[in-house]
Amino acid sequence: MKYVSRIAVGPVQFRIGSEWREPVAALDRLYAAYPRDDARPADATVRLFAARPWRRWLRPSVHIGGDFVVPDALPLPLSMGLLAAEMAMNLQVALGWRRHLLLHASAVARDGRALIMSGQSGSGKSTLAALLGEGAWRLMGDEFTLIDLAGGDALAFPRAVSLKNQAIAEVAARVDPARLGPLMTGTPKGDIRHLIPRADAIAAMHQPVRPALLLFPRFGGETAIEPMGEGEAFVRLTEASTNYVALGEAGFAALTRLVREVPAFGISYPDSAAGIALAEQLWAEATQ
Amino acid sequence: MSAADIFVDLLAGRREAATLAPRDWDGVIGVARAEAMLATLAHRLEDAALPPPVAALFADQRAAAKVATAQALWEAEMARRALAPEGIEFVLLKGAAYAAAGLSCSVGRQIGDLDILVLALDIRRAENALLNAGWEWVRSDPYDDHYYRAHMHELPPMIHKARDRMIDVHHTILPRTHRITPDALALVSDAVAVDGGHAVLCPADMTVHCAAHMLADGDLQGGLRNLWDFHCLTRDFAAADTGFWDRLDARADLHGLRAALRRAARLARDLYGSVLPSGWNGQDSGDRWYRRRLLARDDWGRVTHPLLEQAFYIRSHWLRMPPMMLAKHLWTKWRKRK
Amino acid sequence: MTDRAYRAAPRGALRIEPLGELTAIFDRRSMQTHLVVAPLPEMLALMGDGPCDAALLAKRLETAFDLDDVEDVRARVAERLAELAAMGLVAAA
Known part of the structure; x- marks a missing residue:
């Protein structure tokens, strides 16, 4: 090439x-x-x-x-x-990738523990992670989160964040323009602009953290919190994993452990501020 | 020296992994992936001195291959559960057969669809039994269906609706239109039993089929892997049975496949260092073209032969599994709007 | 229709993990994960090592869980056994 x-x-x-x-x-x-x-x-x-x-x-x-x-x-x-x-x-x-359980999920970390957010495109998981990552959190990744098969820790995959449509203006207003890539308009996914993660997120990208909270965000609608059972979280995460089947029993063990050890919630939120408030509130409850 | 040459040398044991420069590995791994042999290489070099990132990647591949082999053998078991109660005997072919028989080439070998051989007189009942056990036709095009039944050596492909895995039911080992017509009855009646209640072709037939599959049936796609199978099969069978090569010749004659067998043997010698008996060691000017085709990959894994240039398609069932669909979904969802 | 007899998976083949109201079953032979709800885990637990048909299993379930209307239980157990067989978790004996 x-x-x-x-x-x-x-x-x-x-x-x-x-x-x-x-x-x-x-x-x-x-x-x-x-x-x-x-x-x-x-x-x-x-x-x-x-x-x-x-x-x-x-x-x-x-x-x-x-x-x-x-x-x-x-x-x-x-x-x-x-x-x-x-x-x-x-x-x-x-x-x-076969070394870790790969989840289609964003993640941020604080105090050595991880908040993992899984959802379809449009759920806002990427925007929430980007915004949290501009605050007191370390951005681990906006697209994939890796789970260590033996120990259960979360590992970061902090690629450049792919901001889409409204999220572009929302994030651009808060960051140094030097951290933004070129604006691509009219792509098959709408408008796209990349955000370079903060230097601390890149410097810490090899540091594993313990998962502490699992969220399944849904953008739009009234603010709501639904506690999610282990079984449903398990099903949703198998669907959100691209390599679960290929990992065999190691993947099964890692996922079983994750949903047992980490509280999970579905959340609905009308805007980013509400989503962040929910995440902070549930985090405080989960880590107190 | 091309990445494909280095890859073949590593498998053949002609070259020490420690002699590779760190940057050589990208090309070797690229070729191995393109040939669906990365886990095979990972096993071959399990005890070699490797750069840590390569060692880690190879460990991942070995673990994943173990899972994939179990999944493939499970398909064989489910076929057995569907066919045995109907009294239909079948013989496992290719990858699943190598794994069921515990042959050395099966270690790390990727197994695609489940291939089984049944007697032509049982084919209708086999079809019904599989349909009753959850398999269904992949396509419903009557033309395709007719084409398969009239001209091919197998039923149209079927897929299991819950497990999303394909089965190819053969009643002989070459298409009916092929000028060579192997003796299917002999293949089935001389099959041997292995663990798990399965049957596989006898060593000589298995080896002849491997050569036929590579050279007489198809365009050499996956040729390096098939040739590796052939190399391992002949080496192991000859080590266990001093009369193996003669038996192999006789069996190839029975099926009308001596030319393919002999060419496969020469190619395995040239690429992987197979040791052939005297009398097999000739040269053939046509082999050069085969060698070139087999090694026609650059260090990005691309086919370099201009006439054969094509994208590497993952034909295997993996793409049809839910996680794969998710991966596709990550970036092709928008196509639906088209 | 007479009941078909089935045999449970060999010991060690299944890894069974209750996850709240669901039970995740990992089959080490197929590498498949099955998510099931009651009474499937209970049925698997009561099958034993020998051949077992719906009538026998219904009787064991009745004893273990104090059920009445055995005939109705038997019919439903027969259906569930066929489902377990389709998943490969039990096999025709």
């Missing part, structure tokens, strides 16, 4: 190859402050490529590949190359 970069996010070393300069340059800018070890062999390989040679230049469209390829994935225009790179990195981790 013509342009290559190596990026480490949490425990995952990526090798990213691209036929265009732009996506790699944009990634290098977002991940400039991350620790780098160019000699370390990669855990996951990402490729951004043109389906036909001439499509490198003529209406260039970026196909996503690497260790794993999803056959029917549509390409993105080169102007959204950074989004293509982000999606490709997610895909390789989602399909390839």
Whole structure:
């Protein structure tokens, strides 16, 4: 591949190859402050490529590949190359990672303990984590949280936060503009802008923390808290995990332990301020 | 030296893992993944001196392969539970057979669909028994259905509706349209029993089928893995039975597959260092093309042969499992709006 | 229809973890997780090592849980046994 970069996010070393300069340059800018070890062999390989040679230049469209390829994935225009790179990195981790139980969940940490938030896109888990991560919390990740199979600790995957639509303005108002990536409008996921996590979140990304609270947020509607039983939390987290089945009994044991040890709640909230207040309130109760 | 060459050398034991530069591993791992052999390599190098990140990745792969092998064997067990009460005998083929028989090539080997062989006269009853036990047709296109039944050596693929895993029910080991027609009755009647109540092809038939599957049935896709199977099978069977190579020749003649067998043997010798008996050690100018096709990957795992360039598709059932669908969902959901 | 007899999974094959109102069962042979509710865990616990049909299991459930209307229990146990067999947790004896 013509342009290559190596990026480490949490425990995952990526090798990213691209036929265009732009996506790699944009990634290098977002991940400039991350620790780098160019000699370390990669855990996951990402490729951004043109389906036909001439499509490198003529209406260039970026196909996503690497260790794993999803056959029917549509390409993105080169102007959204950074989004293509982000999606490709997610895909390789989602399909390839086997060292930890991988949850499609955001997480933040305080006092050596973790708040884990799991939900579909649109649940606000990413925005809540980003906003909490600008306050007294350490951002662990907005998309994936890793659970250590033997010990049960949570590990961070603090990739650049993918802010979407309204969340962009909400977060941009509170952070140094130098921490924001380029605004990509009209992508298949709406408007997207990346946020570079705070330096303390990157510096602490290898520090495991004990899970203390599980939230299943739902954006919209009246403020509400529903305690969730172990069984339901278990079911929801198997659905939120991309590698639960592949891990066999180790995954079963880790997940059983997580839902038994950590209180879980479904929460509904009308806006971010209410969501944060709920999270803080439940955190105080869970960790007192 | 290409990453594919290094990969093959590592498997063959021609090269020490410790001699690789840290950056060589990306290419080797890329090729191994593309050939669905990363866990095989991880097992082969279990005791080798490796950079810590590679050692950790390989440990992950070995653990995951153990789970995957158990899942594949469970499909065989569920097929047995569906077919045995109806009195339908079947023989496990390929990956599931290697695992059920505990053969060395099965360690870390990826197993895709469950392949079983039944006698042609039992095929209708097998179909019914499987449909009653929760399998269903993958496609309902009457043309496809007709095509399979008329021309192929198997039923149209079926998938289990709860477990989301495919089964291919064969009644011989090459398509009916193929100019070679192996003796299916001999395959089934000479099958041998293994643990778990299963049957697998006898050693010579298993080896002939491995060669046929690689060279006579298909386009060499997954060829390095099939060739590794062949290398391990012949090595282990020959070690246990001094008459194995002669038996193998005779059996290949019975099925009309001697040319494929001999070519597989030469390729296994050239790539993995298989030790062949005298008389098998010739050269064939056509082998060069096969070797090139087998090793045509760059250090990003891409097929480099211009005529065969294609994306690496995960055809296996993994993509159809719920976690995979979730992963796809992470970034392809929007396509539905199209 | 006569009852089919089934056999429980061999000892050690299943890892059974109660999670509140649900019970998670990990099958070490299939690597599958099954989430079940009462009375399936109770049925599995009472199957014993030998062949067991719905009538026998219904009787054991009746004794263990003080149930009445055994005939109704037997019919429902037969259905649940077929479900357990489809999951692979029990096999035809």
